[in-house]
Amino acid sequence: MGESAQPAAGATPAAPLLEVDGVTLQYKTKEHLITATYRVGFQVYAADRFVLLGPSGCGKSTLLKGVAGYLKPVEGQMRLKGREITEPGPDRVMVFQEFDQLLPWKTVKQNITFALMNGGRCTNRREADEIAVEYIRKVKLDRFEDTYPHMLSGGMKQRVAIARGMAMEPDILLMDEPFAALDALTRRQMQDELLALWEDTHFTVLFVTHSIEEACIVGSRILVLSPHPGQVKAELNAHHLEHHNVGDEDFAQLQRKIHDMLFADRILEEEASPHG
């Protein structure tokens, strides 16, 4: 945890936006009680691109759902702007991996105005329309305003979901592997677009992924979680890396560091085995 003591790049604001403090999350399946995360703690500051990274089964998605308010911690506390998180609300908007997160009975524009009107950001239709159009333009879907979601490609659907999330101007945008179901080319393009949007408005985002590369490109700070139950292994800086750094020594080094951290146990196991 030595590295987490270093301040994040740039001027760090006095108070963190989101505080997660010794949080243990559990959920029940039909036969088991599963501990998803164990005493996880971290702090997200305004304008962070904070990535939760770990192998599948490390509880990173569960942790995000906890922050969103769908799940109550059995131990520890989560606070947004100092107020404890108790239920889902429009101050923390989720963007999911699934393509069915758009309401199929509403057009692209209506999906955004639906969020704005019900989430309490707008009270009149005209204002909501204007904001929706502005964000549709930001994700380059101008021509598809009045299209129903089933006519869009996967990448376009994710763009609408992101536009909807950003239009709400939440305190923090929660993204649960939003690009995992896309093809490699589209994923790369979406990562770049997300970074461009961030350059534009410097929103705060909490981003879950299982891809080390994606974490290094998208994130400004990376929380590495161990598998089953998720515990904090490290908190690293990655604000200096983008797509054009992929070949660089810096990038490779960070990737290797994270890789070794995540798979250290497995390497030890292999060495111990007689065939190793």
Place this chain on the structure above:
Amino acid sequence: MRPEIFVETLEKVDTADVERPLSWIERAWNVNGVRKATILIGLMVLWQAYTVIGDIEPLMFPSFGAAAQALYQSLFHSDLLEKIWFSLSVLLIGYAIGLGLAAALVMWATSSRIGGDFLATCTAMFNPLPAIALLPLAMLWFGLGVASIVFVTIHSVLWAVSLSTHNGFRSVSETLRMIGRNYGLRGIPYVTKVLLPAALPSILTGMKVGWAFAWRTLIGAELVFGASSGSGGLGWFIFENSQNLETAHVFAGLFTVILIGIAVENLVFRNIELKTVYRWGMQR
């Protein structure tokens, strides 16, 4: 080592079939109504040919022409229209009450576990029970009038519609539910703005099945005692004519039942589906 290949300029695509308008026959065949009308006309021709060529006794099986003529005659020179109206009004009352009760029941079933159990148990018990089997009891309780017919019609609508609506609610994806709650929707707005439209395909299916059940039950019930209420409906029309050995008129009555069924399916339900679930890509 094989050489690498690069194509500098692509050959000009020179075939008419890159994008060719379909011929009018192909286009007409793509229209739903055209295909179905063709099937209907085929069946009519078969029927007419069978009765004429086979020289069938009209008392047993009248030709299509005779049946159509009887239908025309009853519609415009007799009281068939009145009977249709009578049947339809009873049907609509029963259908509407059935839908209302189903809505209330499903609300309860979605909001509490005991409600869900109640719905599951009741549909398991009553859905397989033919409405006609309840008719003797209904006559005992409500007398030989419209009330009894409405009662059995409600019974035939209620369980079918509740079952599929409840199934529709339960199969709404977890993601959509979470989205609804994320934007601050709770309680009734959550149900009407998220669950209801998301479950619409199942709800419409339930309404269609409910309509068919109600229609059958109604005709069956009227066959049993339409006359007692003074002005019987379609079922009574069929029964009366079969008693008088007016077989062509019996067919005319059956035609009416079929035609109304087709009209409701194709004009009402089909249009609702085209404007909603098809347009939204929730059903193909």
